[in-house]
Amino acid sequence: MAEAARERLRTDVYRLTLEHNLAQEIVQETLVEMLKILGNLREPDKFWPWLYKIALNKLRLHHRTRRRHNTVPLSSLPDANLPSGGQEAMAGAISHELKQIVLSAMRQLKPRHRAVLTMRCYREMEYSLIANAMGCSEFAAKMLFYRAKLALKKQLARNGLHKGSLLMALVLFGKLTAPSEAAAAQISVTAATVNVGVAATLTGIATSKPAVVSVAAAGMLAVSSVMVTEPQPDLIRDAARMGMVETKQISAAQTIKETEEYWHYYPPRGNGAVMMRLMKGRASARSLACQFLQDEQANYHFDGHANAIYLINARAWHSDLSVWQLPTDNRRLREFIWKVEGKRQELEYTPRARDGLLVVTRESQDGANMWTTRHLNVLDEEYFKYNWSAGAQLVDVRDAMHRRGWTYFEITGQIDGQQVTGTGTLPFVFAASLSRPAWIKLQAGELRLEDSGREARVYDAKGRLSTTYEGGSFFQGLSRPWAGLHSVDTVRRDAAAKQVWFETKHLPESKRAEVVLTKGQTKLAYTIDLASDLVEKIEFSGSSEGWIQFHYLQNIAGKAGKFVEPKLRVYGRPEQRSPGILWLVNLVEGGLARN
DSSP: OHHHHHHHHHHHHHHHHOOHHHHHHHHHHHHHHHHHHGGGOOOGGGHHHHHHHHHHHHHHHHHHHHHHTTOOOGGGOOGGGSOHHHHHHHTTTSOHHHHHHHHHHHHTSOHHHHHHHIIIIISOOOHHHHHHHHTSOHHHHHHHHHHHHHHHHHHHHHTTOOGGGHHHHHHHHHHHTOSSHHHHHTOOOOTTTTOOOHHHHHHHHHTOOHHHHHHHTTSOOEEEEEEOOOOOOOHHHHHHHTTSOOOOOOOGGGGSOEEEEEEEEEOTTOTTOOEEEEEEEETTOSSOEEEEEEOSSOEEEEETTTTEEEEESSOOOOTTOOOOOOTTOOHHHHHHHHHHHTSOOOOOOOOOOTTOEEEEEEEOTTSSEEEEEEESOOOOGGGGOOOOOTTOEEEEOOOHHHHHTEEEEEEEEEETTEEEEEEEEEESSHHHHHHSOOEEEEEETTEEEEEOSSEEEEEOTTSOEEEEEETTGGGTTSOOGGGTSOHHHHHHHHHHHTTOEEEEEEOTTSSEEEEEEEETTEEEEEEEETTTTEEEEEEEESSSOEEEEEEEOSOOTTOGGGOOOOOOOOOSSOSBOOOTTHHHHHHHHTOTTTO
């Protein structure tokens, strides 16, 4: 079976890579994987789509590694790797210039575009089988094929070939990459083969916007129009005002209505984490530029005037301090936020997917309609990456602990005269949270709390285990920058999740905001540093009085011995679900150990 699959795979994988050695490597890895998991194949009639899926995953992993290590891109490779059989078959029949045009055009396509063209044009696979191999719906496979044709036409046109040259180019590429002269002679592509149907064509035309195209290339696609009244955060101005970056004064010409796109990426097994980027451009522009990017490694801001990319401490927040809402927010959460703020920010609801989710919302020129693109099978965070111009200067303005990606913190304070102390670890970005997970230990009088991230425990005055909670319970209502939102939004969204009323205001002459939560007779007043994206202090009033303050360590040298992560062992399921932000209310009211 491996021998039978090898030749067919070698030809098709070469058409995806245009690199002989890489094709051989991918084929070998695919066959090894096939032999390992052949017992998992439940539908033998779908063997080829199943095998293609393995090969595509191997190739995707390779490209991800290549990008991270800055290896040679496909577009720079010579055509010396072409199979000799294909070259001999076409020798003397095709001009060198035409071959170069077709090969160059194919090299410019995304691997997934070359993959769908290969399966459809050279293997004549049905769209249902292509969908199975690509991990998407049949309609999405048609859409992907339509996009691939469109991209190839565009590349051919750039080199002087007219629109009617698509079939010729597909046939020529098939012959050039055939393993032998006999195989090259069998290559043909008909008009019926490249037809995707009216519905897919019309949808493709309707959604032909640069960002939507890049998402469509990733897989399953759904598009709908929704009404919004979302605030317009002037993040560049805010960043400059808060001292996070230096930027030039925004001129009157730049106040022209801009198109904005928000990208929200939820990584697989991310425990609620979200990464975001903001794309902006004039309404008349054909493409948008990325101004803010918040990924798993850092927070980036692009200043087009200085042609500089700034690495900054803080996640983005709305300049009017309205709560940042996400397309995955449920109705209950949204309606409470609307009630508190007195205005609606309507976005189409998109349920989260277990294996990753990418949602793109784009504002139209009239400021009312937005495209929401749902892609439910994001296999790789690389789809979320953005490449700025090569000449842009990289400027790191982060402090030491944000540059490190995580830090230790200390807690001091008192509640009704009882001393409060604590320690913990705080990751600032998602990548750091995987190697340095958040944990916290807190002593409030005779009550002790420990949260390892996997399980949280409360011990009573006699040191006895009182109850166990789900992990992460005691980070509710605190800074969680690794989760992808600014602390000013994290706190308020945690409050809204438990229907706790809140008020927000800028503190005069300060780079700070104050958020006041009210639950019954208890008030919690937060002081949040906007520039560093951290909760500095929480003051309690009402049934009890007190405060707790947080100190985050810039320098951690020699401090490890003081910050020892709790080693909790999880036996069965926790007794209690997370109390959310209410754990702070219960702590002040003295009822945490009982609840």
